[in-house]
Amino acid sequence: MKKSILLLMFMLFLGYGEDAFERNCVSCHSRLPATLQEIFKRYLLVYSGEKNVKAGIKHYLLYPSKDISVMSDLFISTYGIKRPVSLEEKELDEAIDIYWERFKVFGKLK
Amino acid sequence: MLKSERKSLLRFLALYTAMVLLLIVVISAFYYETQKKLMLSNQRATMAKYAYIQTKRLKVLHHFFDEQRTYPRDPRFKSAIYDIEYKKIFSLLDDPNVRFDKEIYLTGNHIHLVKTLDEFYLGTRYLIIETEDDGVWREEIWSHILGYGILTFFLFMIFGLFLARMFVRPMKDSIMLLDRFIKDTTHELNTPLSAILANIEMMDTDVMVEKNRKKLNRINIAAKTVSTLYKDLTFLTLEQEKEDRIEHIDLKALILDRAEYFSVLAESKRLSCELDLKEAYIDADRRKITRLVDNLISNAIKYNKRDGTVGIKLHPGYLEIWDTGIGIAKEKIPFMFDRYMRFNESEGGFGVGLSIVKMIIDEYSIKIDVISTKEEGTRMILRWKDEE
Numbered sequence: 390m391k392k393s394i395l396l397l398m399f400m401l402f403l404g405y406g407e408d409a410f411e412r413n414c415v416s417c418h419s420r421l422p423a424t425l426q427e428i429f430k431r432y433l434l435v436y437s438g439e440k441n442v443k444a445g446i447k448h449y450l451l452y453p454s455k456d457i458s459v460m461s462d463l464f465i466s467t468y469g470i471k472r473p474v475s476l477e478e479k480e481l482d483e484a485i486d487i488y489w490e491r492f493k494v495f496g497k498l499k
Numbered sequence: 500m501l502k503s504e505r506k507s508l509l510r511f512l513a514l515y516t517a518m519v520l521l522l523i524v525v526i527s528a529f530y531y532e533t534q535k536k537l538m539l540s541n542q543r544a545t546m547a548k549y550a551y552i553q554t555k556r557l558k559v560l561h562h563f564f565d566e567q568r569t570y571p572r573d574p575r576f577k578s579a580i581y582d583i584e585y586k587k588i589f590s591l592l593d594d595p596n597v598r599f600d601k602e603i604y605l606t607g608n609h610i611h612l613v614k615t616l617d618e619f620y621l622g623t624r625y626l627i628i629e630t631e632d633d634g635v636w637r638e639e640i641w642s643h644i645l646g647y648g649i650l651t652f653f654l655f656m657i658f659g660l661f662l663a664r665m666f667v668r669p670m671k672d673s674i675m676l677l678d679r680f681i682k683d684t685t686h687e688l689n690t691p692l693s694a695i696l697a698n699i700e701m702m703d704t705d706v707m708v709e710k711n712r713k714k715l716n717r718i719n720i721a722a723k724t725v726s727t728l729y730k731d732l733t734f735l736t737l738e739q740e741k742e743d744r745i746e747h748i749d750l751k752a753l754i755l756d757r758a759e760y761f762s763v764l765a766e767s768k769r770l771s772c773e774l775d776l777k778e779a780y781i782d783a784d785r786r787k788i789t790r791l792v793d794n795l796i797s798n799a800i801k802y803n804k805r806d807g808t809v810g811i812k813l814h815p816g817y818l819e820i821w822d823t824g825i826g827i828a829k830e831k832i833p834f835m836f837d838r839y840m841r842f843n844e845s846e847g848g849f850g851v852g853l854s855i856v857k858m859i860i861d862e863y864s865i866k867i868d869v870i871s872t873k874e875e876g877t878r879m880i881l882r883w884k885d886e887e
Contacts, residue, residue, distance in 0.1 A: 426564075426565060430561060430562075430564060433561075433619060433621060433622040434561065434618055434619050434620065434622075435619070436583075436619070436622075437582045437583035437584075437619035437622045437623070437624045438582040438583040438584035438586065438622065438624070439582070439584065439586070440584060441583055441584070442622070494564070494588055494589075494621045494622055495586075495588060497568055498568055498569070498570045498588070498589040498621075499568055499569055499570065
């Protein structure tokens with residue numbers, strides 16, 4: 390009993406150590422062949438600016454559809470369309486902000 | 500050339516020159532803008548080619564961004580990339596002033612071409628290509644503007660002079676005709692008037708009976724009134740055009756002389772005269788100062804009441820001529836120096852006297868104060884800079 394409580398606490402500690410992006414995105418996407426970096430570049434190609442990109446990602450996550458996906462038809466037909474996210478808006482915004490910060494082009498070119 | 504004619508000609512030429520200069524400036528600005536646009540359109544083809552090359556490089560960089568982070572550079576041009584929100588992603592530009600409302604423009608010594616991308620490689624919506632502007636076109640334009648501008652200006656000025664003379668000639672002819680007529684007429688008037696005045700002066704009134712002496716006195720007053728009017732008219736029409744002969748005038752002597760001249764007029768109204776004359780001088784044309792004093796004294800007599808007083812007070816830099824006459828309403832004082840303005844139709848004259856006074860005091864920077872009370876009298880005070 391004591392051991393199981395300690396294990397639960399350890400797992401909770403591990404979970405809270407990760408940010409919203411790690412918790413909600415990375416685990417699933419690591420199983421897909423297209424990296425998060427690749428997907429980000431596709432968003433950039435279509436939406437350009439920060440506000441546009443973030444709005445595009447958020448809309449797709451809330452209302453996923455083949456018509457508005459930035460991925461290729463082949464990718465969609467192979468892996469299908471994801472389910473809508475059930476995250477709270479604050480959590481979702483936080484995850485998207487972290488995603489932008491991690492992969493944005495600003496300050497990386499030399 | 501008469502003073503007024505020269506003045507009109509100079510005014511016309513000044514206006515004409517200003518208009519010609521304005522025209523040249525406007526045409527030059529238009530020419531400059533056209534040439535600038537021409538130069539930019541010449542540059543556009545080359546810069547569009549650079550933009551195409553850079554877009555291809557951005558596409559490659561976009562696809563290999565994971566491994567490659569070096570922004571593509573080219574010795575022929577500088578470039579920058581901006582996102583859809585006009586935020587700078589990366590820039591190599593020398594001139595950071597980027598405008599998104601124009602496709603191609605000049606900024607300082609650089610030319611910027613703004614290309615809008617259809618696919619936003621690395622998030623790029625706007626690709627800016629910058630090349631250096633050598634300024635040769637500008638030097639060429641300035642030399643054209645200066646060369647042709649000066650030539651046009653001179654041609655216009657020659658034309659202007661010709662035009663001015665053409666327009667002024669009929670006016671000049673009319674003025675000369677009128678002048679000659681007035682000169683002849685006034686000359687014809689002067690001779691009999693002088694003869695009348697001289698003969699009156701020479702007459703021995705002591706041997707005359709009282710009745711005749713009174714008649715002669717009236718003739719004398721009438722002749723002197725006509726003479727003053729005649730002098731005012733000749734001053735306005737002829738003498739005003741003459742060059743000034745500035746001299747150091749002894750005002751006390753002049754005023755005594757003029758007071759003596761007008762004494763007959765004053766006596767006819769039974770006016771008493773109060774003189775307070777000290778030594779005072781002014782550097783001016785004697786004819787003009789005489790007209791000034793004559794008009795002020797003559798007005799003080801003309802608009803006085805019977806048995807009234809005329810006073811003259813002369814101090815260095817100060818002359819006051821006052822009367823105990825009909826006075827002028829306060830609201831009419833600002834208009835009393837207007838030509839043909841008369842406040843009392845019962846007296847003779849054209850109403851030119853005070854306008855002559857105004858012309859003369861303005862010419863010699865003499866200040867005038869008019870203090871008048873209706874039915875009590877008027878004080879005309881002149882002040883000037885006394886250099887004694």
